[in-house]
Amino acid sequence: MVTGGGRGIGAAIADHLAGLGACVTVMGRTRETLARSAAAIEAAHGVKVGLEVVDLAEPDQIERAFSSAMGRLGPAAILxxxxxxxxxxxxxxxxxxxxxxxxxxxxxxxxxxxxxVLKGMIDGGYGRVITVSSTAGLTGFPYVSAYCAAKHAVIGMTRALAREVAKTGVTVNCVCPGYTDTDIVAGALDNIAAKTGRSREDALADIVSHNPQGRLIQPDEVAETVAWLCQPNSRSITGQSILIAGGELM
Structure with a gap:
């Protein structure tokens, strides 16, 4: 199961997992976006990819979407x-x-x-829960206090749950990308340009200055890390917040 699987980091993660042989369900708010992602993954890897339209701000929709997906495929091994x-x-x-x-x-x-998904993972003796946090989950940035607080929160949840299920065969981790080449960053550049009158190029230069490598992270880099965490030989990696940020934080 990959939430936000229709584009950006989520689509890259779903593609990588399908390439490793996983049965993938992509979830998100827009059917058309999910359908395009699913079709591309199916064409690339010859697998059937499911999709579930869900607004993750609505708890009832979450329950419905997961019930539907697991009704087709059985308990989830990866979230x-x-x-x-x-x-x-x-x-x-x-x-x-x-x-x-x-x-x-x-x-x-x-x-x-x-x-x-957790009970099914515990009952099956195997599971991978990976949450995409952010460098904002490990430090603070101005003008995004709510975002930073939320990303810190999922890291705290990850660390607590990893301890709780450590002997069950389930691992729980976060990945923490820096500024990544996604729609969120594109929107941030547009917002900066609109509010400050600066060009998008100047705004981008300011954003990538946070990365010592001087560039945006690519979605495939995040996907590769997630795919590694999902494999059986990563069973000792749990409770971690893995930075993918070109040395922005150490």
């Missing part, structure tokens, strides 16, 4: 909590509605999705 939103605002303009909106998708949804 990738990838879906996320980033809505910038100064702290004093971050009202409760914005805070709750970000937490619903970035923190509460990973909790609820994990609850849907």
């Amino acid at each position: 990738v909590n990838n879906a996320g939103i980033a809505l910038p605002a100064p702290f004093l303009k971050t009202d409760l509605a914005l805070w709750n909106r970000i937490f619903a998708v970035d923190a509460t949804a990973p909790f609820l999705c994990t609850r849907q």
Whole structure:
């Protein structure tokens, strides 16, 4: 199961897992986007890819989507909590509605999705739960206090759950990309340009300056790390927050 699997990091992760032989279900809000992702993965790897349309801010929809997917394929061995939103605002303009909106998708949804699959993983003696956090889950950035708080929250959940299930054959990890070449970063560049009058090129240069390698992370780099964590020989890796950020944090 890959949430936010229709594009960007999620689509890359789903593609890599299918390439390793996994039966994949991509989840997200937009059927057309999911269908394009599923068709591309099927064409590349000759596997059938399922899709579930779900708004992860709605708990009832999460339960329905997972029930439907597992009804077709059986208990899930891998869950990738990838879906996320980033809505910038100064702290004093971050009202409760914005805070709750970000937490619903970035923190509460990973909790609820994990609850849907964890018992089956424990009963089967094998499972991989991987949540896509961010460098913002390990440090602070201005104007995204809610996003940072939510990403810190899923790292805390990951560490606690990893200890709780350590003897069950289930591992629980986070990956923490830096600025990645995705729609979220494209939107951030547009927002910076609109609010400051700077060019997108100048805004991009400022963003990649955080990465000592001076570039955006590519979705495939994140996907490769997730795919490694999903394999049996990564069974000793649990409770970790693995940075994929070109040395931005160490």
